[in-house]
Amino acid sequence: MGVQMPPNAMSGQVHTDSHHANGAAQGAAVLFDVDGVLIDSYAAYRRIWTRWALYRGLDPTIVWSHTHGRRPVDTIAVVAASLDAEAEYRLVRDFMAEEGDAFPVYPDAAAVLHVLHAERWGVVTSGRAQTVRQRLHAGGLPDPPVLVDSTHVTRGKPHPEGYLLAAELLRTPTERCLVIEDAPAGVEAARTAAMTVIGLTTTHSADELAHAHHVVSSLTDAKPLIQDWLRR
Incomplete structure (x- = not known):
């Protein structure tokens, strides 16, 4: 299953490390979501979205329910369709900047990424x-060989575009990609891309992640599954 490269990907704006990503397809690949997987951002983002919701006279609980795994502009478009999503996202980023360094990496992230130092991996x-x-970098983690962000896709999660693009950049068939996700939208995106998914219960319950192939509580618990995947 292929993916149409967006113009900014073709112009080189998607970050890739040539040592990992430019050779012929080989082995397997591991793809990580970031928030709720590598970075513990739950509390900070809850404060940010609550602040924005109250600022715009919206119900914070409803707004928050539409944020998980989705691009901020997509969240805003759903909960406040009458507002300019891009302009509101700039306001959200202002609130985010005021949070400073309230976005620590998970303590076990370094050990998991260390296992992947010579492997094909990336983040979506x-x-x-x-x-x-x-x-x-602030948490001492390495730069991903491939990094697909919200500006590199036209459709965010739960659409599979981001994961398909990452597989394309890593030159790895989708069925040989293992995804680590914490949100139902991300699980759906990865499964639609025909990838195997490990769900982490860092931000959602096991029931909410039931469509993942494996559900564990932390990266530490995911580590042996990742190692097994890479040995196959």
Whole structure:
């Protein structure tokens, strides 16, 4: 199953590391969501979206229910269709900037990524690449060989476009990609892309992640599954 490359991907704006991504397809690949998987952003984003919802006179609970795994502009378009989504996203980013360093990496993320130092891997995020890299670096994590962010797709999760693009950049068939996700929208996106999914119960219950192939509580618990996947 292929994917139509967006113009900015073809112009090289999708981050790739040539050592990992430009050779012939081989082995397997592991793809990570970022928020709720590598970065513990739940509390900070809850504050940000609550603040925005109250600022616009919206129900924070309803707004929050539409945020998980989705691009902010897509969330805004659903909960406040009469507003300019791009303009509102700039306001959300202003609120985000005021949170400072309230986006720590999970303590077990480094050990998992260390296993992948010589493997094919990347991230598919609903955030923006610059912000993601800053937060990963601040937590001592490496730069992903492939990073697909919200600006590289025309349709965010639960559409599979982001994961299909990552597989294309890694030159890995979708059925040989393992995805680590924490949100139902991300699980749906990966499954629609014909990928195997591990769901982490960091932000959602096991019942909410029931469509994932495996459900575990942390990256530590996911590590042996990832290692097994890479050995196949």
